[in-house]
Amino acid sequence: MSAQNVRDAVIIGGNRIPFARAHSAYATAGNQDMLTSTLNGLVARFGLQGQQLGTVAAGAVMKHSKNFNLTRESVLGTPLDPKTPAFDVQMACATGMEAIGSLANKIKLGQIDSAIGGGVDSISDAPIVVTDELRGILMEANRAKTLSQRLKALSKIRPAHLAPQAPGVNEPRTGLSMGEHMAITAHAWGITRAEQDELALASHKNLAAAYDRGFFDDLVTPFKGLSRDNNMRADSTMEKLGKLSPAFGRDLGEDATMTAANSTALTDGASAVLLGSEEWADAHDLPKLANFIDYEEGAVDFVDGAEGLLMAPAYAAARMLKRNNLSFEDFEYLEIHEAFASTVLAQIKAWESEEFCKNKLGLDSSLGTIDRSRLNVNGSSLAAGHPFAATGGRIVASLAKELHGKPGKLGFISVCAAGGQGITAIIEGR
Amino acid sequence: MPKDIYTDFANTGFGRKLTKNLGLPQPARLRRHRPGQALTRGPVVVLGATEAAAALAERMLGWGLDVRRHIGPREKVAAVVACFDSVSTPAQLSEVVLELGSLLKQLMPSGRVITVFRDPTGTRDPAVRAARSAVQGLTRSTAHEMRAGGTANGIVLADSLDASAPGAAGALRFLLSGRSAFVSGQFISVDTVNGALPQDWDQPLRDQVAVVTGAARGIGAAIARVLRRDGASVILVDIPAAGEQLAAVANEVSGTALQLDITAQDAGERILAHAAQHYGRLDIVVHNAGITRDKLLANMDDSRWNSVIAVNIESQLRMNRAFLASELFNSDAHGGSGMGPRIVSLASTSGIAGNRGQTNYAASKAGVMGMVAATSAQMASRHGTINAVAPGFIETEMTAKIPFATREVARRLNSLNQGGLPVDVAETIAFLASPQAGGTSGLTLRVCGQNLVGA
Helix, strand or coil, X not given: CCCCCCXXXXXXXXXXXXXXXCCCCCCCCCHHHHHHHHHHHHHHHHCXXXXXXCEEEECCCCCCHHHCCHHHHHHHCCCCCCCCCEEECCECECHHHHHHHHHXXXXXXXXXXXXXXXXXXCCCCCCCECCHHHHHHHHHHHHCCCHXXXXXXXXXXXXXHHCCECCCCECCCCCCEHHHHHHHHHHHCCCCHHHHHHHHHHHHHHHHHHHHCCCCCCCECCECCECCCCCCCCCCCHHHHHCCCEEECHHHHHHCCEECCCECCEEEEEEEEEEECHHHHHHCCCCCCEEEEEEEEEECCCCCCCXXXXXXXXXXXXXXXXXXXXXXXXXXXXXXXXXXHHXXXXXHHHHHCHHHHHHCCCCCCCCCCCCHHHECCXXXXXXXXXXXXXXXXXXXXXXXXXXXXXXXXEEXXXXXXXXXXXXXXXXXXC | CCCCHXXXXXXXXXXXXXXXXXXXXXXXXXXXXXXXXCCCCCCEEEECCCHHHHHHHXXXXXXXXXXXXXXXXXXXXXXXXXXXXXXXXXXXXXXXXXXXXXXXXXEEEEEEEEEEEECHXXXXXXXXXXXXXXXXXXXXXXXXXXCCCCEEEEEEECCCCCCCCHHHHHHHHHHHCHHHCCCCCCEXXXXXXXXXXXXXXXXXXXXXXXXEECCCXXXXXXXXXXXXHCCCEEEEEECHHHHXXXXXXXXXXXXXXXXXXXXXXXXXXXXXXXXXXXXXXXXXXEECCCCCCCECHHHCCHHHHHHHHHHHHHHHHHHHHHHHCCCCCXXXXXXXXXXXXXXXXXXXXXXXXXXXXXXXXXXXXXXXXXXXXXXXHHHHCCCCEEEXXXXXXXXXXXXXXXXXXXXXXXXXXXXXXXXXXXXXXXXXXXXXXXXXXXXXXXXXXXXXXXXXXXX
């Protein structure tokens, strides 16, 4: 599959901590705690103590300014050789995918032989900052040369300036939340409530079944007493899901379809994936689960409503499949990140639509049909939760394990992101 | 680990005086092994003009020990090796026994008495067997009389075994050393000439690959640390829910963590696959994982009974079948050290003596001892060994949950007047896993400070 002149980037394995609903099991853990613990689990699984790796790249969407060197500081808290370099990445919910994809490219080019890519996010420990007004006054006081100038600056502080500012969850350019954006897209594609609830139910059932058969035994390491994702509801039913009131798109009235159950919950968690060249993996007696073949970033113009906020993967996938001369029928498994059930369904409808593929993607025909039995077979974000930057690592490691022992079989990944962005990727079992 | 405040107090100047005057137990600070530590702190006296006395004295001289046949009445003695391997009637014991007795007051703290004799079951002659059995009795009683952290143990040589066999030297060195600090009143039988003495006694497990189940905490974590210290690469297994602690211990010992429920049908195969992928071999298996679900038999329910049996014994039987079917677990065939594979299982003194409220646990642990005895022949076919270790009262998170008064009584009810530490169990396991223990198989060795329970 891989292009000539570059070597394979091999996915060796992964680790994550169980994902926890915001303000639950990890309420007192910060990003650095979670990322360090995740790296420690990965080091322990693969016996990497004392090893100097090529690079570690990870990131967080919600990050304190004091964590400017989050990944490097986390690496220094592990038994990895402290001479292992690290850098932070940020591409909203696609952070983990971007970290892993860019590291795979470095391995392919021979710049590095080994790497860890991943991400972490905490809603429970989100940075809260002071108002712009207060910050302006404090900075002015800082610049003051005399005491009287300083007092004059500080005298401008008013009670209203002291209100804490939580990080914004709305799109800065539209003021709409991601859910409200998705409700518009879901409505435009005519996605039904039943379809969304079915997808959510399948996510919980698939994730629970994977845990029960030990699939995550070598993918997840417990943290703070949690050993499984606490958002998972193995006993969920269509009846229970059907009782929930809409949470987004309420102005659509009867047509509102998006509930708390078919939208992902805010979550804390971290993930990491170990990558290496074939030679490095062999020299260290490490498994080779899959090759990271290719990935593509995409973005759409959502601000004026020309395209849905979370539809960028639809465009990225088209370019990536064309470059690799593939259609959706060529994939053994598909992992489409469940930001919302309707996100997955809208992307699928778009790829299966002759009209969308011709008019929007500039193709001759549709990209093929998507076999639902191959979709998110071990559960996805609706069940596991979605700590923004950690989702990419969760998906890559799980899909690589599922493809291991199936040489040449392909897996497809799609992850949408805030700001109208997204990433798609291809990995190949070995 | 709970703190033994009484032992701390009894080892202060005032505490020593007070406990002596009141006739209270006087637990001593035991001399435990540290890498690079001298094998003994003083001379070793060898008693008896026998084949074993000559062979073992020669061996100890080779280790650079100060070996004496006689010693002045004022000199301190680190250990006495009393050899009875030629006795053919109980009347012949007296000379060596009385000489041993005269030396006991000269023993240093954590002193050692080691008796050496032939296997009583190896003869049909009533007088010979009586003489050999008598050594067992006098050894056990001597162990009860030892003071200041001293221990008394025996080495039982098979009837026709050459006393210069590596297994005899291995057992002697273990019993002399701080590795056997909490072993007293016990017998190590050496049945074959199998095994080899290590080049470096501080790294007897160099190049060996070991798997330890239940390695996330307590005794299992201590076993992983000691095996690593002795040179082995360690695969650490525990249930997925214990993964966070497991990873921490794995990182501490530079091992690999394998999250696995050992009751899974394919647990043995998954351990073998992990060993094959990461190390290309598997030499040592330590079945440490175990659970307790205590309940009087009259109130026993099926989940308590079945879970204990499933985890503590059925899983071991199933995993052993997988290991014994695998060429990976056949280090003798790989060449190299010339050492066969090793299995060491955790039994318990409850399995020997029984314990109120522990029918399920005692059944499983007695089962382990039976399994070990019966698997010995299969291990012998690959020049390997299988043994069990039965801990007595060990200071762990589990025993810390025992109510204070009960715990305080339980930890004093042995000849050393204190609870053992997880490292004491680990040291004995590391010894049985070592190349120098190749002559010993099918044995259950107690690490209990000669606990009064289960004698």
